Amino acid sequence: GKTRKKGEKRAFFLGVKTWAPETRRKTRVKRKRWLFLAVMAFLLAAGLGYGAGALVVAIEGWVNKPPGPALVAEVVLKRIYVDGYEEETRETVTLPSEAALLERYRDWKLVEKTSRRYVFERHIKDISPVTKARGYFGLLDGSILAIFGGPPGEGDVIHTFYPLDIKRMESSLPPEELAMLHRGIRVTNLAEYNSILSTFGEFALEE
Incomplete structure (x- = not known):
């Protein structure tokens, strides 16, 4: 049969050839070395163009970038029934934008708006x-x-x-x-x- 190299071990189980744990450990070590070298090469290339310090600052700024300002507003919902009765509810909502707020209440009619207060109304075709x-x-x-x-x-x-x-x-x-x-x-x-x-x-x- 073929001559094995020194240190190479093989195991056979039901006719299937598998590599011994020692060989798998060596393969993992090689992969880690290649990954480390690839990362270092990228950082070196970026550092030559922008400076290592600037690169770190840029990466930290991107990772820690705060989300856009949320809209916190009071929403007043008025239900007006055919008998003239008006029912009013109030709630405070936090949404990403005014567009998101208007989408949430798209089935209501906006009748009044300030920077932090939105008044909607709906006519109900029934008695209260x-x-x-x-x-x-x-x-x-x-x-x-x-x-x-x-x-x-x-x-x-x-x-x-x-x-x-x-x-x-x-x-x-x-x-x-x-x-x-x-x-x-x-x-x-x-x-x-x-x-x-x-x-x-x-x-x-x-x-």
């Missing part, structure tokens, strides 16, 4: 959660159609609409219907809201 929970149509000051957050005289006014011609209502509507309006007519959804407005809108006085 407050009206659904405890809304009543009734009369404010005896003649102005309004929605209250509770029976008239007990709940706060959510929204006022228009004054009504009470005399014409008294001659045109059944007494029970007008009495219901004085006591308060409960409203829980958009269909009821539109129906009541349609009924009493015929008696609106022109301002």
Whole structure:
């Protein structure tokens, strides 16, 4: 067979030739030496052009370069419902840029902006959660159609609409219907809201 060189060791396992650990260690050492020489050659070439000190400073500056300034802003979100109720939420956001902020709220309409405050609004085609929970149509000051957050005289006014011609209502509507309006007519959804407005809108006085 072939003559082995001194120091060369081979191991056989199931007919497969493998190099012994000693040979693998020598190969790794050679690779490390080549890598070290390549790095030194690069640093030497760069140092000749720019100076070693300048190169180190440049590398440190690139590695430690701080990120661009972030945008920290207050965002106000206004939801405006068909019954006139406005719901407002506020939050503070930190984003890379104004463009990122506008993208986040792309489904909202920007209505006001300062350097650190953005106001968005959205019109909701429904009655407000407050009206659904405890809304009543009734009369404010005896003649102005309004929605209250509770029976008239007990709940706060959510929204006022228009004054009504009470005399014409008294001659045109059944007494029970007008009495219901004085006591308060409960409203829980958009269909009821539109129906009541349609009924009493015929008696609106022109301002």
